[in-house]
Amino acid sequence: MPYVLLLDDPDRAGGTLLQDAADDGTPDGPPRRVPARDLPAAVARAEADRPRWVWDDTARRYPPLLRAGVRVERCHDLRLCHTILRRSAYGAGSDLARAPRGPWDDQRPDEPPPTEPDLLDELTLLDDRGDGPVPAHDAVDAPLDVADELARQLAAVAGSTQPGRLRLLLAAESTGALIAQEMRHDGMPWDVTVHDALLTDLLGPRPRGGGRPARLExxxxxxREELVQPTLNPDSQPDLLRGLRLAGFDVASTSKWEIRGIDHPVRDVLLEYKTLSRLLSANGWAWMDTWIHDGRFRPEYVPGGVVSGRWATSGGGALQLPAAVRAAVRADDGWRLVVADAAQLEPRVLAAMSGDGAMAAAGRQADLYQGVVDAGIVATRSDAKYAMLGAIYGATTGASAALMPQLTRAYPQAVALVEAAARAGERGEAVTTWLGRSSPTPDAAWQAELSAASAEGAAAEDVRAVRRRARDWGRFTRNFVVQGTAAEWALCWMASLRRRLRDVPGRPHLVFFLHDEVMVHSPAPVAEEVAQAVRDAAVEAGRLLFGDTPVDFALDVSVVESYDQAK
Incomplete structure (x- = not known):
């Protein structure tokens, strides 16, 4: 029984239809109706055969099973997999990729747009342009043909240029969806007493009836005193900008970057206010009342919520937990937190993708940046970090740009890979991650502007503007191939770890994930065993993606009682 399909009852009589399917997705025997109240038990019984459950949306189907105490080992999330296969260059000739848009291309109608703090503004802008989740069709209530969609997806993979990589990506993406729901169900352990004490220490006592705490007041x-403006409201950006200009400061915005350039005593006061005000709004008492219940924080993760494959959140802000509140993340009595993050993940992924042996050698120690220094490429660790991040993110000015020639001579294969991705983006072409997630391409208007700028007689000002936009898109594609592949490695890491944790007594479980960092809530007696499972899973993830690679995916692993104690 390779697959079991969960189908909506087409006659709307209630319950769910379960349909066994063969390796190619074709039905195997007649469907069987299961009343809604009996579905968890039916799923639990079928789990003995280790099927891969096929359903439209893990975020819709899995939570009721979890609430009933049923967990599944594997699934195939048709919506997530459809999104990948629609765009993947590996399967560009498939019927699925060439078909007109349909209901499988739509966001769930009850799902708000995800948010994610990303290192590239381009990724956020893509969602704003409409390349992220899209509004649902008017016919969102029409039943979806799960069996037909599975068959189309399996055919797209089988006919692709890289079926092995795509199968791994779809399995990892679907397992990530299971993990996201399991982490929300289990929740991150959170001590509200500690949280309240942290806020009180930084902000003053919680004000009655709202308003600013004493420290902010x-x-x-x-x-107001420094700027000699007794009614200024620093929470209003227009008011603050006007106040700064009236005080004689030539600023274009109220960003921290702008304020740091002010040579006046008000600078430090404003920076402190912005930091504490952000803490109050993002993780203050109101946030605690909304998101912490029964000693658990349960954020709403959105797997694949960013075009690169990174996760986003649609509630709770789990991807932005500041250091100021991490002491409130505390293991239960008799338990520990096993916290691990992958050291310099993206440079290591770049080394593995490009096959650059010299860069791989630099990463054979825990600190890849120090390895670059020890190889004599640059003088200091800071230089190594600036140079490496400049290569990945396309820095064109400053220290990163100045160090690029040294990096290019030392690691020609790695730099050539990201340079090729950048040039493809500048031409308006898609680029693809290691396992097969392809980037969106600019719209037709962008392409037309690029062609017009290349034509004889184009105005110089127009040419400069278009080339600037092309370079911006090139920086996006340069980063896409590395960041997206790093996201794939992280999914495989988590999937491997989840499988290993099933064999550890006491039910240790994942409770947090942030791009290159995981947290497991573990019974204290098996915490070191869990830490080793984390390390072994990282090795397996590297092998799954890159085979017998010389690249080491180093981890910093801590066994602690609270999150702030982690390395």
Whole structure:
């Protein structure tokens, strides 16, 4: 029984139809109706045969099973997999990729747009342009043909240029969807007493009836005094910008970057106010009341919520937990937190993708940046970090750009890979991650502007503007191939770890994931065994993606009682 399909009852009589399917997705025997109340038990019984459950949306189908105490080992999330296969260059000739848009291309109608703090503004802008989740069709209530969609997806993979890589990507993406729901169900352990004490220490006592805490009120008074503006409201960007300009400061915005350039005592006061105000709004008492219940934080993860494959959130802000509140993340009595993050993951992924042996050698120690220094490429660890991140993110000015020639001579294969991705983006072409997630391409208007700028007689000003936009897109594609492949490695890491944790007594379980960092809540007696499972899973993830690669995917692993104690 390779697959079991969960189908909506087409006659809407209630319950669910379960349909066994063969390796190619074709039905195997007649479907069987299961009343809604009996579905968890039916799924639990079928799990003995280790099927891969096929359903439209893990975020819809899995939570009721979890609430009933049923967990599944494997699934195939048709929506997530459809999104990958629609765009993947590996399967560009498939019927699925060439078909007109349909209901499988739509976001779930009850799902808000995801958010994610990303290192590239381009990724956020893509969602704004409409390349992210899209509004649902008017016919969202029409039943979806799960069996037909599975067959189309399996045919697209089988006929692709890289079926092995795509199968791994779809399995990892679907397992990530299971993990996201399991982490939300289990929740991250959170001590509200500690959280309240942290806020009180930084902000003052919680004000009654809302308003600013005492520390923020005191800072507001100082800001008004320094700027000689007794009614200024620093929470209003227009008011603050106007106030700064009236005080004689030539600033274009109220960003921290702009404020740091002010040579005046108000600078430090404003920066402190912004930091504490952000803490209050993002993780203050109101946030605690909304998101912490029964000693658990349960954020709403959105797997594949960013075009690169990184996760996003649609509630809770789990991807932005500041250091100031991490002491509130505390293991239960008799338990520990096993916290691990992959050291310099993206440079290591670049070394593995490009097959650059010299860069792989630099990463054979825990600190890849120090390895670059020890190889005599640059003088300091700081230089190594600037140079490496400049290569990945396309820095064109400053220290990163100045160090690029040294990096290019030392690691020609790695630099050539990201340079080729950048040039493809500048031409408006798609690029593809290691396992097969392809980037969106600019719209037709962008392409037309690029062609017009290349034509004889184009105005110089127009040419400069178009070339600037092309370079911006090139920086996006340069990063896409590395960041997206790093996201694939992280999914395989988590999937491998999840499987290994099933064999550890006491039910240790994943409770947090942030791009290159995981957290497991573990019974104290098996915490070291869990830590080793984390390390072994990282090795397996590297082998799954890159085979017998010389690249080491180093981890920093801590066994702690609270998150702030982790390395």
């Amino acid at each position: 005191a800072l507001v008074a100082r800001i």
